[in-house]
Amino acid sequence: MTGTTARLDVADLHAVLSALADPVRLEMVRRLSRAGAPVSCAGLYDTVTKATASHHFKILREAGVIERRPAGQGAEYVLRDAEMEAAYPGLLTAVIAAANAR
Numbered sequence: 788m789t790g791t792t793a794r795l796d797v798a799d800l801h802a803v804l805s806a807l808a809d810p811v812r813l814e815m816v817r818r819l820s821r822a823g824a825p826v827s828c829a830g831l832y833d834t835v836t837k838a839t840a841s842h843h844f845k846i847l848r849e850a851g852v853i854e855r856r857p858a859g860q861g862a863e864y865v866l867r868d869a870e871m872e873a874a875y876p877g878l879l880t881a882v883i884a885a886a887n888a889r
Contacts, residue, residue: 798851806846806847806850807879811839813882819853828864851870852871868880
């Protein structure tokens, strides 16, 4: 797979950085990164309403940062770290490391 192909399912750099710039979305990504496995929706937020969380999930999905997977009657999310790494090498790792350092 070429770099150009990998970028097709990850948004442009501006959209990815905008998605990661929001503190709530960044915390969702941090939690997914720490888990290293699919996490239920409710396990990814606790400071916002369900409706607001749905909006944040949508922004992260559209940027290509996360993927939603059906799980029973709900859903789980996974971090698309391999796709992000292929599209923007080192970006997600650096952003998460910087967030964890604060």
